[in-house]
Amino acid sequence: MSDEVLGKTTIAPEVLHTIARLTALGVDGVSRMATSPNTINRVANKNDNEGVKIEIKDNTVFVDLFVILKSEENVRVVSKNIQQRVKRAINEMIGMDIAFVNIHIADIDFEL
Numbered sequence: 001m002s003d004e005v006l007g008k009t010t011i012a013p014e015v016l017h018t019i020a021r022l023t024a025l026g027v028d029g030v031s032r033m034a035t036s037p038n039t040i041n042r043v044a045n046k047n048d049n050e051g052v053k054i055e056i057k058d059n060t061v062f063v064d065l066f067v068i069l070k071s072e073e074n075v076r077v078v079s080k081n082i083q084q085r086v087k088r089a090i091n092e093m094i095g096m097d098i099a100f101v102n103i104h105i106a107d108i109d110f111e112l
């Protein structure tokens with residue numbers, strides 16, 4: 001193969017939000033996403049980025065996730081699983097480096 005430059009690929013920030021959100025929701029123990037502080041008053045796309053805050057600096061991704069967990073789960077274990085899976089998903093799908101994945105536990109869902 002040659003080193004010929006074919007063009008440029010641009011990833012919309014919404015793609016990172018979607019990957020992070022769907023990956024977090026797929027982790028056992030996550031009930032749902034919480035509303036992140038920066039999306040409380042958004043009218044458009046209210047649910048698209050719910051619970052996810054992403055910053056990109058120098059091709060490095062910084063992730064904050066706001067989640068509501070199920071009551072019967074260990075908070076530390078679930079948080080660690082979310083961090084590992086989101087980091088791996090973004091890295092494998094997009095190829096960007098992840099500086100951190102911060103988990104913010106907004107609430108616990110207790111079943112009555």
